[in-house]
Amino acid sequence: MKERLEALKLEALQELSGVQSQQELNDLRIKYLGKKGPLTEVLRGMGALSAEERPVIGQVANDVRAAIETVIEEKQAAYQQQETETRLRAEMIDVTLPGRPSQQGAVHPLSKVIQEIEDIFIGMGYTVAEGPEVEQDYYNFEALNLPKDHPARDMQDSFYITDEILMRTQTSPVQVRTMEKRKGEVPIKIICPGKVYRRDDDDATHSHMFTQIEGLVIDRNVRMSDLKGTLLQFVQEMYGKETRIRLRPSFFPFTEPSVEVDVSCAMCGGVGCRTCKQTGWLEILGAGMVHPRVLEMGGYDPKEYTGFAFGMGVERIAMLKYGIEDIRHFYTNDLRFLKQFLHL
Structure with missing residues (x-):
């Protein structure tokens, strides 16, 4: 039996030396070491x-x-x-190839201007207040x-959902809601940024949807001179210390x-040019x-209390700040336009 085992060993080793594949190797394992193999x-015969x-x-x-x-x-x-090794060669990545650079994004110019405006007014002690875009007619x-029969509504009547619910035409409702919430407490110093909606033609300077920021101050002894000083501080922070303002009588209900x-034209320094229509001034907001x-x-x-309010279109502020001629550029998602603000 010893000789038989030695012969079995030589036979198995000889066959294993000629194996050409893993399948052959598995077959020989079963052949010699399996339950039905010679070993x-x-x-089993050792009992004898x-x-x-x-x-x-x-x-x-x-x-x-x-x-x-x-x-x-x-x-x-x-x-x-x-x-x-075969798999590594097949899946090998050539690290010497140039990489595919990822495109770098940028803050949208409107978002950037909103942030700048908020920073300016927060620095003057204001807080930011927000409200719903779907608003009640009352607010x-x-x-x-x-009131419902007021002729000034004709300029703003917009997208009504019901007779009493509409897409807000201004962020002024936030001011009313803030006054209600404060229940007569003073002072109130807020700015209200957000989207507004109006029935309007889409052209280079108008859009049915745009972004607005309004401000409200209520306290004792608030005067028109406080409004002028606040707005002067704002435009000089936004457009430069040399910027001037002027106030023209108007009407808001x-x-x-x-x-x-109006602000002095940054293009010509107030001398008069094509941008300001030779007046030296550019209108930017309404107030009172x-x-x-x-x-x-x-x-x-x-x-007992007085206050002032103002409202501005962010697109208008951005167009003057960056020399943009068409308001529609803000909403067309054109990368050629947006990439210009990558490093601003």
Whole structure:
């Protein structure tokens, strides 16, 4: 039986030396070490051996099994290494190739201007207030001294959802809601940024949707000179210390007196050019002292408190700041336009 085991060992090693594939290796493992293999048959016949022969033959059988398993494991490791190398070569990335640069984004010019305006007014002690874009007619018009039959509504009547619900035409409703919430407490110093919607033609200077920032101050002894000083501080922070302003009488139902605010043209320094139509001035916002009726409807006694309010279109501010000629550029998602503001 010892000779048979030695012959089995030589036979198995010889066959293993000629293996050409992992499948052949698996087949030989089953052939020699499987339950029906010759080595197992030899071990099953050990019961017929004498007590002296059994340990000797058992040791020889274990040595034969160990020798065959060693060769199989070595070849298995070699095949696995070869497979790994083949896969690495197939999946190799050439790191010497130039990379694909990712496109760098930038803050939208309108968002940037809103942030600048907010920073300026926060620096003057204002807080930022927000409100719903879908608004009640009461807050959008009536509480701002614009009853349902007021002719000034014609300029703003817009996208109605019901007879009493519409897309807000201005951010002034935030001012009314703030006054209601404060219940007569002073001071109020807020700015209200957000989108507004109006029935309007889309052209180079108008859009049915645009962004507005309004401001409101209410306290005792608030005067028109405070409004002028605030707006002068704002435009000089936004456009430069040399910028001047002028106030022209105007009419708004929610302020009395009301003014249009112009800034000196940055293109010509106020001398007169094509941009300012040779006037030296550019209109940027409307403002005025809060109408006593608006104060009353907001819960404030106009005999004790006064205030001022102002409103500006962010697109208008941005167009003047960056020399943009068409408001529609802000909303067309044209990368050629947006990339100009990448490093501003």
